[in-house]
Amino acid sequence: MGLTSNKVLVLTIVLAAALFVATVWVWPRLARRSWRSVGGRVGLLLATQLALLASLGIGANQAFGFYAGWADLFGRETEQGVVVDHSSGAGGGGPLQVLSTSPVPGVTGSGPRTAGRIQQVAIVGRGSRLASPAYVYLPPEYFQPRYRTRTFPAAVVLTGYPGTAQALVNRLNYPRTAQELAKDGRMQPMILVMLRPTVAPPRDTECVDVPGGPRTETFFAEDLPQAxxxxxxxxxxxxxxxxxxxxxxxxxxxxxxMRHPDVYTAGAGLSPYYRAPIDPTTGDLFHGDRKLRDRADLWWLLKHAPAPDTSLLVTSSRVGEHNYRDTLRFIGRVKATGRTRISSIILDSGGHNFNTWRREIPPALQWISGRLGDR
Incomplete structure (x- = not known):
């Protein structure tokens, strides 16, 4: 059973409840002052608390999508996603391979023309030599005969770190929200490409081309759109x-x-930060390369680089978010460029969590839809 399985969650809850009942039932028998009784009381209390913490932890992971599986939780995902280029001949595979197709969770409909589809795919980067799983949402219009010659705008949707791509589908409800908004005429039909930025697990590369390491920025700026x-x-x-x-x-x-406005004409950051951190999860991202470090610092880009012709959206909360003051400062800095366009969503209160982002996703999708063209 996987870490995100409902069976695992139910099992831990049942175990915690059983241990609690056992503790209450057996406690009078362990009331003596002998070392066996004391040890029994300590053992029961410890086991009950561990089971309770495990059930809470697994429940939180189900709600927020921190870890995708046991290997991810215990740090056993250590291999980088290096792939071999495939030939374009009859026996070769392309840069994107569809692994499975499924309905959109929470959407009623008998087929793709009315309910759309989600495809689980594997994307291989020929420039970065990185590979990543992803989910692609195709709106109902994609399958309808009258749109058979039409191309659709696309939005790449990224999780936090460590994050799971599946949480974008099942927890943050991006596909269902996009379909409901399009059905109501509040946004245009769009293709969503959903994945986590951790394309070289377990390392948090912060979408940086690490010298001698994973070329994550190249993957997202070149390989992913091409695939x-x-x-x-x-x-x-x-x-x-x-x-x-x-x-x-x-x-x-x-x-x-900001760095690739020729590719991404709009970028929305929900509860973002503005400078790549250096911590145990990232390792040394820049290897002493000051230019690389500066290019990963949005404050530096706003001050020293030419203002990009792109649109940005940032979100925060007056109470509950640590980035509130930085976000206001970032808005001011972008406005001062005179070229880059900036919008914001500022909530009265909201933490750094799924519940807050679910409140921000509908208007953010409407915003991004309004800035993408049907070509």
Whole structure:
């Protein structure tokens, strides 16, 4: 049973409840002062608390998508996603391979023309030599005969760190929200490419091309759009692509839009930060390369680099978010450029969590849809 399985959650809850009942039932028998009785009381209390913490931890992981599996939890995912290029001949595979197709969770409909579809895919980067799983949401219009010659705008959707791509589908409800908004006429039909920025697990590369390491920025700026364009009917001209993410994914979204406006004409950061951190999860991202460090610092880019012709959206909360003051300062800095466009969503209160982002995703999708063109 996997870490995100409902059976595991139910099992831990039942175990915690059983241990609690056993503790209450057996406690009078362990009331003596002998070392066996004391040891029994300590053991029961410890076992009950561990089971309770385990059930709470697994429940929180189910709600927020911190870890995808046991190997991810215990840090056993150590191999980088290095791939071999495939030939384009009859026996070769493309840069994007569809692994499975499923309905959109929470959407009623008998087929793809009315309910859309989600495809689980594997994306291989020919430039970065990185590979990543992802989920692609195709709206109902994609399958309808009257749209058979139409290309669709696309948005890359990124999780935080460590995050799971599945949480974007099942917890943050991006596909269902996009379909409901399009059905109500509040946004245009769009293709969503959902994945986590951790394409070289377990390392948090902050969407940086690490010297001698994973070339994550190259993967998102070049390989990913090329792979999607080769497989789906997505607009090829500037203005067809956007990127949105939360937390680490929010930082990546802003940086990709600022550094690659020719690819991403709009970037939305939900609860983002504005400078790549250096900590045990990232390791040494820059290897003493000051230019590389500066290019990963959004404050430096705003001050020293030419203002990009792109649109940015940032979100925060007056109470509950640590980035509130930085976000207001970032808005002011972007406005001062006179070229880069900036919008914001500021909530009265809201923490750094899924509940807050679920409140921000509908208006953020509407915003990004309004800035992408149907080419």
């Amino acid at each position: 999607v364009l080769a497989h789906y009917r997505v607009g090829r001209r500037p203005g067809s692509w956007g990127v949105i993410g939360d937390s680490t994914g929010g930082y990546c979204a802003l940086k990709l839009a």
